[in-house]
Amino acid sequence: MALLPAMIKPLHGWSSVGMTLAHTEEELRYGMEKALLFESNVLIESYIKGHGYTVAVLGNEKLDALPVSPYILPIHF
Numbered sequence: 001m002a003l004l005p006a007m008i009k010p011l012h013g014w015s016s017v018g019m020t021l022a023h024t025e026e027e028l029r030y031g032m033e034k035a036l037l038f039e040s041n042v043l044i045e046s047y048i049k050g051h052g053y054t055v056a057v058l059g060n061e062k063l064d065a066l067p068v069s070p071y072i073l074p075i076h077f
Contacts, residue, residue, distance in 0.1 A: 003046055004022060004023055004024065004025075004028065004047075005021060005022060005023045005046075005047040006021075006022050006028060006031075006044050006045065006046055006047055007019060007020070007021055007022075007043075007044070007045050007046075007047050008020045008022055008028065008031030008032055008034070008035050008042060008043070008044050009035055009042070009043050010035045010036075010038040010039035010041070010042060010043070011039055011041035011042060011043045012039055012041070013035075013038060013039070017038065018034060018035045018037065018038040018039075019031075019035075020034055020035070021047060028044075032044075051070065052070070052071035052072075053068050053069065053070055053071055054068070054069055054070075054071040055067075055068050055069075
């Protein structure tokens with residue numbers, strides 16, 4: 001099975017919507033089911049403890065990036 005802990009999220013998600021931090025295979029299955037409620041493609045990646053950062057990108061043909069900012073995960077992560 002996958003290396004745990006792992007983050008499971010909808011492939012084209014935003015913010016922390018549909019994300020799950022899995023420490024067990026049961027949590028991994030739950031996270032996949034939860035992410036599939038938002039999209040049919042799911043991303044599973046190794047969880048690396050540390051600080052998170054986010055960059056918002058706006059636009060369609062011309063893209064503009066907002067400044068990098070610290071990302072604070074909800075308390076349940």
